[in-house]
Amino acid sequence: MTTHELTTTIYQRLRKVRVIIITVAILASIGLILYSKQKPVTYTSRASVFPLTSGNDNNATSSTLSALLGSETPKSFSEDASINIIELAQSRTTREEVAAIRDSSMGNKTIAELLIDDINNHRGWFEEKITMPPNQYALITWAGEVLKGGLNATINKNNMLILSYTGRSPELVRTVSYGFINKISLFYIQLKQEKARRDFEFATSKVDSLRNVMNSKDNQLIAIDKRTLFTNTNKLEFRVPTENLIADKQMIRQQYATAVANQQNAAYKLQKATPLIKILDRPEPPYYIENKSAVLYGLIGLFGGFICISLFFVSGIILKFARYEINKAIFGTSTSKNTTPSGKAASAL
Numbered sequence: 001m002t003t004h005e006l007t008t009t010i011y012q013r014l015r016k017v018r019v020i021i022i023t024v025a026i027l028a029s030i031g032l033i034l035y036s037k038q039k040p041v042t043y044t045s046r047a048s049v050f051p052l053t054s055g056n057d058n059n060a061t062s063s064t065l066s067a068l069l070g071s072e073t074p075k076s077f078s079e080d081a082s083i084n085i086i087e088l089a090q091s092r093t094t095r096e097e098v099a100a101i102r103d104s105s106m107g108n109k110t111i112a113e114l115l116i117d118d119i120n121n122h123r124g125w126f127e128e129k130i131t132m133p134p135n136q137y138a139l140i141t142w143a144g145e146v147l148k149g150g151l152n153a154t155i156n157k158n159n160m161l162i163l164s165y166t167g168r169s170p171e172l173v174r175t176v177s178y179g180f181i182n183k184i185s186l187f188y189i190q191l192k193q194e195k196a197r198r199d200f201e202f203a204t205s206k207v208d209s210l211r212n213v214m215n216s217k218d219n220q221l222i223a224i225d226k227r228t229l230f231t232n233t234n235k236l237e238f239r240v241p242t243e244n245l246i247a248d249k250q251m252i253r254q255q256y257a258t259a260v261a262n263q264q265n266a267a268y269k270l271q272k273a274t275p276l277i278k279i280l281d282r283p284e285p286p287y288y289i290e291n292k293s294a295v296l297y298g299l300i301g302l303f304g305g306f307i308c309i310s311l312f313f314v315s316g317i318i319l320k321f322a323r324y325e326i327n328k329a330i331f332g333t334s335t336s337k338n339t340t341p342s343g344k345a346a347s348a349l
Contacts, residue, residue, distance in 0.1 A: 028305025112143030
């Protein structure tokens with residue numbers, strides 16, 4: 001069987017089932033067109049942010065980018081806590097806090113409510129309309145899961161956070177992106193302020209306590225002085241208690257000076273707690289737009305369906321031809337069945 005005979009046989013087979021082939025190709029084209037219409041147009045923002053650290057911080061956590069970004073795992077808790085910034089961005093707490101943000105430029109609605117409006121206004125052909133959850137908690141929980149599906153956070157080789165969000169409208173994509181950046185920045189501010197606030201409160205209580213003790217020692221000295229108004233001050237019964245009280249007061253005064261210094265240091269740290277996140281690339285338009293073209297998908301379905309169904313119908317012919325050629329190559333001659341005249345072989349196929 002020659003290649004010409006093979007081609008003729010394939011053509012005859014395809015000609016007989018041409019109606020089926022055309023029908024399947026059209027159905028495949030229609031199926032992919034419907035699939036493309038089911039997926040709405042999406043917009044993806046991209047923002048790159050990095051942490052700002054103070055050079056005067058004495059601890060390793062706040063003076064290195066790796067600790068703040070969570071790229072190094074601390075063996076123990078340090079003076080300032082560290083958390084992986086990717087886990088922070090993708091955490092349920094952060095997502096639900098973003099969902100609860102109200103946008104004054106969009107009717108003072110929460111992002112959760114705007115997400116429902118956005119999905120309902122940009123639905124695919126076969127998407128069902130989303131109904132409003134029965135209460136605020138259910139709404140925020142639902143919106144947190146939606147934000148999780150559209151959010152992507154990674155760390156590049158320069159230890160910079162790359163934050164991307166995909167949504168159905170550019171306005172909401174921008175709002176959500178800035179919401180995540182603000183919540184991440186606010187978390188680190190509060191994290192640093194919480195430690196400084198606790199240090200300040202402890203130092204203040206220590207200062208107040210030592211001041212009360214010093215006042216108590218002064219009152220004891222005054223009481224001794226009143227009781228021994230006409231007593232010889234050189235006697236041990238007067239000198240020893242007085243010297244002990246004076247020594248205690250001197251020791252307490254030193255502790256008081258140290259406590260006041262610690263209080264001022266804690267107050268300075270509390271006042272200088274500034275935003276630790278700086279935006280390098282802002283999540284502003286133009287965004288990356290993903291739109292599934294119905295024409296392109298229709299052509300892919302048409303040609304793909306035509307090729308696949310054609311191969312299905314001629315696969316038996318091609319397989320028989322391949323066996324014939326293999327037998328011929330191995331044995332040199334074919335069996336009597338395969339050595340029939342070319343016309344009969346073609347008709348058998």
